[in-house]
Amino acid sequence: MFSTREGATAVRHGAALAVLAAAQFAVALSTSIVNVALPAVRDGAGLSDTGMSWVVNSYGLAFGALLLLGGRAADLVGRRRVLLAGLALFAAASVAAGLATSPWTLITARTAQGVGAAAVAPAALSLVMRLFPPGPGRAKALGVWGAVSGAGGAAGVLLGGVLTEGLGWPWIFHVSGLGAALVLVGTVALVPAAPPDEGAPRRLDLLGTLTVTAGLVALVYGLTSAGRSGWTDPWVLGALGTAAVLLALFLLVERRHTAPLLPPRLWSEGLVAPANLVMTLLGSVWVGLFFFLPLYQQQVLGAGPLEAGLSQLPLAAANMLGSSLAPRLSRRLGPHVTLATGLLTQAAGLLWLSRITADGTFLTDVLGPILVIGLGLGTAFVQLTGAAVTGVRPADTGLASGLVNTTRQIGGAVGLAVLGTLAASRTAAAAHHHSPAEALTEGYRLAFLVSAAVLAAGAALTPLLARRVPAPPLTEQAQVPTPTH
16 A cells, blocks of 8 residues: 555656656647648748748757757756746747748747757656656656657647648647647646756767757758758758768767767667667658658548548557557566567558558558557557666766657658658659559558568567666666755
């Protein structure tokens, strides 16, 4: 039986987890909510086709490039402070995006949204890891985290369709801003404050921050542009070459700096290296799925934005079920076997989805595969998120949280660029002998087939996560102090 004090602590931690999960939901939602609304956004803000792509890319660039900085800032100045600052910026930028009447104001606001999200995501995950020490409580908390992450992506597509058809495209941003503001209030009231750890660096590695941020911006820009302009485009090659130089310089800086942004030792702690490697593969498939599936439904099956959004609900439900089952499966099968099972389940669903036809329907071609994919995605994401931040020093939990989010984002950018190129090439080749719908379907089939192969490769790497992780330092298990109001 729990004592009254233990019961009150559990309630406080449960309330804090709900708020932190809501913060992650807001970030995941904002990534996908604009997808089905892009045509309406283009017409309303006077965007060109290139400008329309930057409504998505500007957010992704800022988010992916600044996650490491956001994670280290959380360790350096306090996780709750960084979370609050990120939520405030995210809310203000969301409202500004909804009020935008010109392309440059909209794209600037979306960039600011990405900056805010880059502070929110690692700070919130780091707080979850500090609130719940290793054990069943942490496993359940990560199950909740995985459920809202996947549900946020699917809910974004649904909500984007509902709001665009009902209230107009500005409301996809206004609702995001309102949600972030509510989470900010909840954070002030319910999330306990924690001072920076004793082992945290006392100053920021400015040169390392500059080189890695610029390098990641160049990398994500090059990869996202490659899907549109081709891999031989001079701007793409220039961006990728610049990224290689800057990231190599970053590694040199980190080896010599006394308090590096990304300490080389972090890669040898816990399961950081193998977990981030597999997360990169999972991210490459995750982003591609939410990109190609709505396109198939709208461009081939003829679904409208609302119908395409509603069809994401089964995927979200299966994802939440997989996330909730992950802790139980991990206790019964072991973490790495559970991860391999999740990845192979998702691969099987994508293999099934690669059999879509141009004259198919949602019930016959899509529903079954996305239920299987959702189960595998939820299970694998929970296991990888937990592995990537387990066994690291308490002073590095924010950085480890930022790193696992970064590898997922970079993996998504790489995956979408490669899969987009493969799908476009297959569609172009098939267009000579098939109808437009059949040619598009051929491209999507190839994208899903390659995605299944990528996840199978990820499953083959899971033995790297089988080694035993040393128990974290005792300081990690100390309870976070309650806030003072």
